[in-house]
Amino acid sequence: MTHPSAELAGFAAGLTYEDIPAHVARRTEDLLLDTLASELAGSSARPVQSMAKLADTMGPASGPSENLVTRKTTSPLFAALVNAAAAHMVEQDDVHNGSVFHPAAVVFPPAIATAQALGRSGKELITACVAGYEVGIRVGEFLGRSHYKVFHTTGTAGALASAAAVGRLLGLDEEQMLNAFGSAGTQAAGLWEFLRDAADSKQLHTGKAAVNGMIAAYLAQDGFTGARHILEGPQGMAAGMSTDADVRKLTDGLGTRWTVVESSFKFHASCRHTHPAADALLKLVLSRDLKAQDIASVTAHVHQGAIDVLGPVVNPTSVHQSKFSMGTVLAMIALHRRAGLPEFDAALGDAQVEAFRDRVSMVLDDEVDTAYPNRWIGKVTVRTTDGQEYFERVDEPKGDPGNTLSREEIETKAYALGTYRNAATHEEVEALIQRVWALADASLVGPFIQ
Amino acid sequence: MTHPSAELAGFAAGLTYEDIPAHVARRTEDLLLDTLASELAGSSARPVQSMAKLADTMGPASGPSENLVTRKTTSPLFAALVNAAAAHMVEQDDVHNGSVFHPAAVVFPPAIATAQALGRSGKELITACVAGYEVGIRVGEFLGRSHYKVFHTTGTAGALASAAAVGRLLGLDEEQMLNAFGSAGTQAAGLWEFLRDAADSKQLHTGKAAVNGMIAAYLAQDGFTGARHILEGPQGMAAGMSTDADVRKLTDGLGTRWTVVESSFKFHASCRHTHPAADALLKLVLSRDLKAQDIASVTAHVHQGAIDVLGPVVNPTSVHQSKFSMGTVLAMIALHRRAGLPEFDAALGDAQVEAFRDRVSMVLDDEVDTAYPNRWIGKVTVRTTDGQEYFERVDEPKGDPGNTLSREEIETKAYALGTYRNAATHEEVEALIQRVWALADASLVGPFIQ
Numbered sequence: 001m002t003h004p005s006a007e008l009a010g011f012a013a014g015l016t017y018e019d020i021p022a023h024v025a026r027r028t029e030d031l032l033l034d035t036l037a038s039e040l041a042g043s044s045a046r047p048v049q050s051m052a053k054l055a056d057t058m059g060p061a062s063g064p065s066e067n068l069v070t071r072k073t074t075s076p077l078f079a080a081l082v083n084a085a086a087a088h089m090v091e092q093d094d095v096h097n098g099s100v101f102h103p104a105a106v107v108f109p110p111a112i113a114t115a116q117a118l119g120r121s122g123k124e125l126i127t128a129c130v131a132g133y134e135v136g137i138r139v140g141e142f143l144g145r146s147h148y149k150v151f152h153t154t155g156t157a158g159a160l161a162s163a164a165a166v167g168r169l170l171g172l173d174e175e176q177m178l179n180a181f182g183s184a185g186t187q188a189a190g191l192w193e194f195l196r197d198a199a200d201s202k203q204l205h206t207g208k209a210a211v212n213g214m215i216a217a218y219l220a221q222d223g224f225t226g227a228r229h230i231l232e233g234p235q236g237m238a239a240g241m242s243t244d245a246d247v248r249k250l251t252d253g254l255g256t257r258w259t260v261v262e263s264s265f266k267f268h269a270s271c272r273h274t275h276p277a278a279d280a281l282l283k284l285v286l287s288r289d290l291k292a293q294d295i296a297s298v299t300a301h302v303h304q305g306a307i308d309v310l311g312p313v314v315n316p317t318s319v320h321q322s323k324f325s326m327g328t329v330l331a332m333i334a335l336h337r338r339a340g341l342p343e344f345d346a347a348l349g350d351a352q353v354e355a356f357r358d359r360v361s362m363v364l365d366d367e368v369d370t371a372y373p374n375r376w377i378g379k380v381t382v383r384t385t386d387g388q389e390y391f392e393r394v395d396e397p398k399g400d401p402g403n404t405l406s407r408e409e410i411e412t413k414a415y416a417l418g419t420y421r422n423a424a425t426h427e428e429v430e431a432l433i434q435r436v437w438a439l440a441d442a443s444l445v446g447p448f449i450q
Numbered sequence: 451m452t453h454p455s456a457e458l459a460g461f462a463a464g465l466t467y468e469d470i471p472a473h474v475a476r477r478t479e480d481l482l483l484d485t486l487a488s489e490l491a492g493s494s495a496r497p498v499q500s501m502a503k504l505a506d507t508m509g510p511a512s513g514p515s516e517n518l519v520t521r522k523t524t525s526p527l528f529a530a531l532v533n534a535a536a537a538h539m540v541e542q543d544d545v546h547n548g549s550v551f552h553p554a555a556v557v558f559p560p561a562i563a564t565a566q567a568l569g570r571s572g573k574e575l576i577t578a579c580v581a582g583y584e585v586g587i588r589v590g591e592f593l594g595r596s597h598y599k600v601f602h603t604t605g606t607a608g609a610l611a612s613a614a615a616v617g618r619l620l621g622l623d624e625e626q627m628l629n630a631f632g633s634a635g636t637q638a639a640g641l642w643e644f645l646r647d648a649a650d651s652k653q654l655h656t657g658k659a660a661v662n663g664m665i666a667a668y669l670a671q672d673g674f675t676g677a678r679h680i681l682e683g684p685q686g687m688a689a690g691m692s693t694d695a696d697v698r699k700l701t702d703g704l705g706t707r708w709t710v711v712e713s714s715f716k717f718h719a720s721c722r723h724t725h726p727a728a729d730a731l732l733k734l735v736l737s738r739d740l741k742a743q744d745i746a747s748v749t750a751h752v753h754q755g756a757i758d759v760l761g762p763v764v765n766p767t768s769v770h771q772s773k774f775s776m777g778t779v780l781a782m783i784a785l786h787r788r789a790g791l792p793e794f795d796a797a798l799g800d801a802q803v804e805a806f807r808d809r810v811s812m813v814l815d816d817e818v819d820t821a822y823p824n825r826w827i828g829k830v831t832v833r834t835t836d837g838q839e840y841f842e843r844v845d846e847p848k849g850d851p852g853n854t855l856s857r858e859e860i861e862t863k864a865y866a867l868g869t870y871r872n873a874a875t876h877e878e879v880e881a882l883i884q885r886v887w888a889l890a891d892a893s894l895v896g897p898f899i900q
Contacts, residue, residue, distance in 0.1 A: 050674040054665060058527035060510045077508035150690035155636075182644065186605075186651045187658055189639040192685035193677035194632060200675045201636045208637055208665075212658075215504060224500040225650045227643035235642035235762075240600035241690060312685075 004250040005231050008138060009177040011254045012131040012164040017123040020130050024258040025440060028126050028133075030410050031094055032112075033436040034265060035087050035104040036068070036448055037417035037429070041341065042089025043069040044421045045320075047200035051085045051207055065113035066447040076113035077211055080162070083109035084210035085203040088154070090341055091323045092417055095272040096133075096263045097400070099140025099157065100148050100305065100373050102206070103263060106158030107132035110210040111165040115445040120169055122442035128168040130260055135181075136161025137259040141249040142231060145373070147242040149308055155190020155205035156241065160231075162213020163220075170221045182226020183216035185237050196312045198321030265399035265410070268339040270322075273306040274329040275397040276368075276378025281333045284382055284392035292334040292356055294384050300326055301365035301379035303372035310362065319348050327357030330380075341420050376400070424449060454700040455681050458588060459627035461704045462581040462614040467573040470580050474708040475890065478576050478583075480860050481544055482562075483886040484715060485537050485554040486518070486898055487867035487879070491791065492539025493519040494871045495770075497650035501535045501657055515563035516897040526563040527661055530612070533559035534660035535653040538604070540791055541773045542867055545722040546583075546713045547850070549590025549607065550598050550755060550823050552656070553713060556608030557582035560660040561615040565895040570619055572892035578618035580710055585631075586611025587709040591699040592681060595823070597692040599758050605640020605655035606691065610681075612663020613670075620671045632676020633666035635687050646762045648771030715849035715860070718789040723756040724779040725847040726818075726828025731783045734832055734842035742784040742806055744834050750776055751815035751829035753822035760812065769798050777807030780830075791870050826850070874899060 017025070042048050052069045055078040062072065065079035069086050073079075087093050087105035094104045107129050115125040140157040147153060163184035167177050190209070194201035216226065230236045231250065238245035268278055277300035284290065300306075309324065316322035322344060323329070331353040332339040347353045368377045378394040396403045405413065411433055418429035432448050439445075467475070492498050502519045505528040512522065515529035519536050523529075537543050537555035544554045557579050565575040590607040597603060613634035617627050640659070644651035666676065680686045681700065688695035718728055727750035734740065750756075759774065766772035772794060773779070781803040782789040797803045818827045828844040846853045855863065861883055868879035882898050889895075 047674055050669050050672040053672055054668055057668065058510075058525045059508070075508045150685050179649070182647075182649055183651060183654055186641045186644060186654065187639045189637045191636045191677070191680065191687065191690055193680050193683040193689075194636060194675075195685070196683065197632075197675065197678050199629070199632055199677050200669075201633065201677065204633055204636065204665075204669070204674075208662075215654075215658075218504055218507065219500050219650075219654070222500040222503055224497055224654075225644075225647065227641070227649050227651065228647050230641065230643050233643040233646065235600050235645070237641065239643075240641055 003229065004247050005181060005229055006174065006178055007251045007254065008135060009181055010174040012135050012168055013172055013174045013177040015127055015131045015168060017127045020127065021258065024130065024260050025126050027261045028129050029436055029439055030407065031104050031260070031263060032108050032129065033414055033433060034410060035093055035108040036432060036436070037414040038090060038093045039068045039083050039086040040423035041092060041417035041420040042086035043423050045089045047203045048082070048086045048089050051203065052082050055082050064117040066116060068449060071449070076117045077214060079113035080110035080210040080214055081207040083113070085207035088206040089203055090269055090417070091271060092266050092269050094263045094265055096137050096140070096259060097373050097376055098262065099137045100153055101137060101140035101157055102154040103133045103136050103161055105206040106154060106209040107136065107161050107165050110162045110214045111169060112445065114166045114169045114214065116447070118169055120445055122439035122445055124169060125445050126440060128165045131168040132161045132165030133260045133263070135164035138250050138252060139231065142245055142247065143238060143242045144244040144246060145305065146244045148305060150192060151241055152190035152192055152205050155209050156188040156237070158206065158209030159184040159188040159212040159216070162210045163216040166214045166217035167220065170217055172217065172220055176220045178228055179224065179226045180216045180220035182228060182230045183219055183224065184213045185230030186227060187212040187216065188237060192309065195309065195324060198316065198318045262401055264401065265405045267398040268329065269341045269344055270329045270339055271309065271324045273309050274326050276376045276394060277302065277326065277380050278329050278333050278339060279394040279397045280378035280380045280392045281330050282337060283394060284380060284390055285334060285337065288390060290382070290384065292352065295334055295382055296359065296385045297383045298330050298360045299381040300330065300360065300362045301368055301381070302362045303369040304364060305372060307362055307364060316348070319344050322348055325357065326362055327360035328353060330360045331356035341416070453679065454697050455631060455679055456624065456628055457701045457704065458585055459631055460624040462585050462618055463622055463624045463627040465577055465581045465618065467577045469705070470577065471708065474580065474710050475576050477711045478579050479886055479889055480857065481554050481710070481713065482558050482579065483860060483864050483883060485543055485558040486882060487864035488540060488543045489518045489533050489536040490873035491542060491867035491870040492536035493873050495539045497653045498532070498536045498539050501653065502532050505532050514567040516566060518899060521899070526567045527664055529563035530560035530660040530664055531657045533563070535657035538656040539653055540719055541721060542716050542719050544713045544715055546587050546590070546709060547826055548712065548823050549587045550603055551587060551590035551607055552604040553583045553586050553611055555656040556604060556659040557586065557611050557615050560612045560664045561619060562895065564616045564619045564664065566897070568619055570895055572889035572895055574619060575895050576890060578615045581618040582611045582615030583710045585614035588700050588702060589681065592695055592697065593688065593692045594694040594696060595755065596694045598755060600642060601691055602640035602642055602655050605659050606638040606687070608656065608659030609634040609638045609662040609666070612660045613666040616664045616667035617670065620667055622667065622670055626670045628678055629674065629676045630666045630670035632678060632680040633669055633674065634663045635680030636677060637662040637666065638687060642759065645759065645774060648766065648768045712851055714851065715855045717848040718779065719791045719794055720773040720779045720789055721759065723759050724776050726826045726844060727752065727776065727830050728779050728783050728789060729844040729847045730828035730830045730842045731780050732787060733844055734830060734840055735784060735787065738840060740832070740834065742802065745784055745832055746809065746835045747833045748780050748810045749831040750780065750810065750812045751818055751831070752812050753819040754814060755822060757812055757814060766798070769794050772798055775807065776812055777810035778803060780810045781806035790866070
């Protein structure tokens with residue numbers, strides 16, 4: 001077995017904690033905390049509550065894994081389903097630029113649920129999560145930009161990310177891991193069509209990606225087989241769902257390039273495609289001391305992906321959909337200099353936000369589009385009511401690897417997310433933070449909130 | 451709401467038993483029996499046992515729904531998962547020609563599990579299953595031939611079929627049903643790549659289609675929303691997974707054309723694409739009294755879909771894969787005049803079968819290809835060892851609507867399937883048959899095997 005999928009499977013199956021550089025392991029802990037806090041922040045949302053209710057109807061009433069939404073225990077499958085749905089709800093979980101993929105939401109929930117069920121150590125959990133990131137991100141990069149035009153890569157590549165993480169915890173060998181990839185890839189799904197209607201599918205995509213990968217891994221452990229070339233074969237994922245797949249991406253820098261540290265924290269509580277322009281506008285309004293009422297129009301110079309994802313959102317009708325509205329996000333920056341969770345809750349139906357929103361437009365920009373997805377450049381042109389025109393740019397949005405968050409900033413964000421709508425108390429988040437920072441020394445991954 | 455998806459959703463939500471012509475209801479019972487017997491026949495197979503084990507690990511230990519594989523009860527989700535996997539295992543469940551879709555495996559298991567959980571009547575179950583057929587088949591026809599080249603339509607359209615059937619039992623209104631379609635479509639998956647490796651994915655596809663549709667319907671009942679144009683929207687299923695989708699197919703003859711009665715019973719225990727040629731060869735060897743050793747070569751004149759699906763299977767390495775080998779199936783016809791379950795078990799590794807297999811080839815035939823998928827014409831040319839050349843054709847394979855099975859033949863098939871590998875006793879199958887024939891009078895859908 002020497003083909004790229006097998007090589008990737010072998011890497012995921014064979015990865016050990018000792019292989020992982022210390023700064024990669026620490027960043028994995030950072031991302032894990034960011035994810036658990038995101039799960040808490042999303043736990044009270046209606047779509048997440050619907051999925052929790054489904055889990056109550058269909059799943060066992062107790063089990064070895066922690067459901068952070070219901071604060072009850074259940075089987076790993078339902079803990080992964082519900083927690084992964086919650087993790088992506090408030091759009092504050094991480095994003096990997098090159099793959100345009102949200103790894104945290106589909107890697108940590110199934111890995112944590114499995115580690116809790118199997119009694120694995122903190123180091124084993126970290127190792128599995130790194131395997132999930134390295135696989136999922138490479139699959140996302142492999143599927144390419146054409147895939148992302150119609151498919152939600154977090155749903156599709158996410159199934160393989162989950163399979164790799166859960167498969168590592170199950171101790172799959174290379175052959176079994178390749179079978180898990182096959183079963184995960186043939187379940188991979190997720191379409192962007194829901195954005196147009198502000199529908200709830202994004203939570204379904206992360207929840208199901210986590211579950212699909214977990215099913216694939218557990219089945220593979222029992223000898224259930226999958227296609228050996230599910231990614232690149234003539235009737236595989238790329239054949240059906242991409243026109244620009246590049247098989248070299250699957251093994252790019254395996255073992256030396258650590259994609260975990262390439263992933264970006266989200267500073268604003270909105271779709272990542274809005275962040276570069278938001279940061280550029282923030283820089284401009286701060287440096288020029290512009291008020292919202294001074295601004296006659298904002299032009300965001302963007303990549304095609306931003307137009308594909310945000311373009312359909314003209315008149316957002318839910319808080320969640322407003323996170324995909326460039327106009328809404330830039331209005332919040334102009335009005336409040338922030339686009340955090342409380343600002344989003346207040347923005348829906350706010351007349352000032354709506355008035356500003358209609359003054360924002362997006363245009364395709366060659367430089368930004370060419371740099372994307374490796375670099376997410378933000379450029380805005382602002383015209384003021386007194387006829388001035390200003391231009392601003394940022395080359396790396398806040399939260400990106402070159403402009404990342406410190407552990408102190410991550411903790412601050414975790415408190416804000418974890419206590420959002422009273423999901424958890426300040427003390428619970430404090431204890432959660434301590435558990436995550438001590439994870440590598442934990443002989444058993446226990447519950448994170450108890 | 452007047453677009454085609456909404457019209458289809460409205461039809462499924464509003465269908466009543468009184469709307470359904472009697473011969474359609476009776477055929478639904480025929481197909482239901484055929485499916486339950488198929489589930490029993492597949493229950494002992496390794497991939498199905500793996501899925502049953504997964505259900506034991508992840509699902510509740512008991513519940514309102516019958517798991518025919520374990521003979522235990524569980525929640526509707528896991529009953530649907532395992533029974534739907536079993537239903538398709540021995541390739542004896544039905545097929546709808548025009549959509550190239552196996553509706554029974556993805557409609558009956560989730561519908562039965564839900565009806566048992568909700569305490570629905572036999573008439574309500576029949577109505578829901580008809581809704582599932584009418585939706586799933588139209589979605590399959592809509593997705594078209596380009597979709598089927600890479601995607602396993604039973605997995606993709608199957609999610610919508612399951613959503614319609616379960617949604618009808620849940621009493622979804624048109625709006626909720628459309629949301630269920632959205633959530634089902636965005637989970638829809640299944641790739642043909644597994645065929646090349648004789649992998650186990652086909653069972654995963656039916657099991658997961660049943661589950662995905664059920665999840666979509668239960669979530670919709672709770673207010674969870676999905677894309678309103680998941681089928682035909684610019685980032686929907688057709689946009690991502692088809693190049694020849696035809697939106698008119700979604701509502702073709704709704705309420706007057708009953709696709710349930712267009713579905714074909716499978717007479718041979720093999721992939722449907724082998725049946726037309728198998729029937730033509732059977733007709734020829736019987737009429738000319740040819741023995742296998744008299745035959746130097748067989749050329750099957752086929753449609754492109756047969757080449758796409760069967761072409762990769764050159765040297766089958768499992769009983770299941772041999773059902774996708776045209777050479778194996780025609781060898782069994784030549785050698786035994788039958789291609790049933792026992793013949794398949796005996797054929798793998800049989801030197802006579804392998805020798806004959808290498809004398810079989812497929813060629814694309816214009817007439818057959820043009821008629822497909824509405825008509826599945828079988829044409830073979832046989833060259834004998836003494837230099838003669840014979841040609842034979844069948845215009846409608848055994849089991850097709852114009853050449854269907856009688857209730858007596860369906861019962862005979864059910865006994866053969868149900869007692870295969872001692873899955874059930876003759877008496878249990880007898881009782882099962884009686885329950886199904888009395889289904890329309892049952893005030894409660896109870897267990898079928900008790």
